[in-house]
Amino acid sequence: MHLIYGECGCNASTAARLYRERYPNAERHPDYRVFVNVHQSYSDGRLPHVRKTGGIPQADYEDMILDEVENDTGTSVRAIKMNTGVPKFIAQRILKRHQTRRSAIFIKNTLDGRNNMQERWLLQPP
Incomplete structure (x- = not known):
């Protein structure tokens, strides 16, 4: 090119x-x-589309964010940023990629498993 x-x-x-x-x-x-x-x-002496990343690798961000959401279903992206130090836009991107919604997490944590058909229907991705 x-x-x-x-x-x-x-x-x-x-x-x-x-x-x-x-x-x-x-x-x-x-x-x-x-x-x-x-x-x-x-x-400028750099390769195009190569960013210098520092700090925590992206895979560790995903684990940290998903653990935060699993521990507290009512958490917000702002709270995730304050607790983990992960920027909000990265947290939003990871949650979107995993199609994690607070309501789905809440439903998953509150259903007791007695009605498996209803539970599977509620947890289907949109």
Whole structure:
């Protein structure tokens, strides 16, 4: 991609057009801004789409957040942030990925298992 950008004389629109011509079967074709961003990343001395992550690995975030929700079904994302230090947007993303809703967790914790058919129906993902 960056080579095509250089081949086109650092003209992002021309590079996007040439990319579409060379790779017509690609699922998606990058916009001209992608070429500008990739070039800027290389100019800054970093690889595009590679972020330096520090602190706790993402997998540990998931375990911490799911444990928090399991321990306290009425917890909020703000409370999760205060208890674990995980940013709210990451907590929201993880909860959404696991389709965890407070009501489903509450129902799961309050049903005693006597009516399995009703319990399975209530716990089905939407």
